[in-house]
Amino acid sequence: MAREVQITFDCGDPAKLAAFWAEALHYRLDGPPPGFESWEQALDAWDVPPERRNDASAVVDPDGSGPRLFFQRVPEGKQAKNRVHLDLRAAPGLSGEARMAALESEADRLVSHGATRLHRQDPAAPLHLGHIIMADPEGNEFCLD
Template sequence: MASMIKQFQVTFDCAEPERVARFWCEVLGYVVPPPPEGFATWDEFNRSLPPERQDAAFACVDPTGAGPRLYFQRVPEGKVVKNRVHLDVRAGTGLVGEERLAVLEAECARLVALGAVRVQLLRADGVNESCIVMQDIEGHEFCLD
């Protein structure tokens, strides 16, 4: 049987889709895709929607086309528990020891300046390399790996 590769996107439930999407654009180097045909801007498109759908969703994409689309949808409830799935932002790939920690700490400082929260440094344990657990601007957990 032939294997099928499928496209996928990662969806975030959040209170402010555009704000969270723009944060992740900065984190990952993603971009906001062009607005739908017939609209000069996303704001123009947003204003064309019924009031209950305005500001309800936003997306960002990898400009190279290699990474998945990220989709952010407004939900009425706030975040209550730890994510069951999270992103690992691969800032230290191939690095080990103090060199890895230095790269992770520098990226952590950049993301904190964008509004992220540092949660915990998990040091290398002989099986896994060091990583930093963080939260985005609405509390979604992710790791700098």
């Protein structure tokens, strides 16, 4: 039996990073726990002080097929290049100029939401179809593939 997977990001601003990745992946913010109409209501009931209310956030695939992404506040900033990164499949089935145009369009969209464009790798036959390396608002690298 396959295990369910959650991908966890250490970060400085969980709410901001969750909002970015929800936009990037077409996910939605995780809903409040059962019995609560909102996260504010749950946090009030649990007596979570205002300064701790952005300690964590999560986003989920609205279809339920993709992994949950969890964002947790940590005191230290990003130190080096990611050892693991996400590839966003922004141009499946496309090749050549059509592929790179689709990747460029998605890169522009994500930059408007706080991403940074780092590098474009153009196609190099026969195996490499081209991709764009990006960084999320906290500098975590990911690829548009």
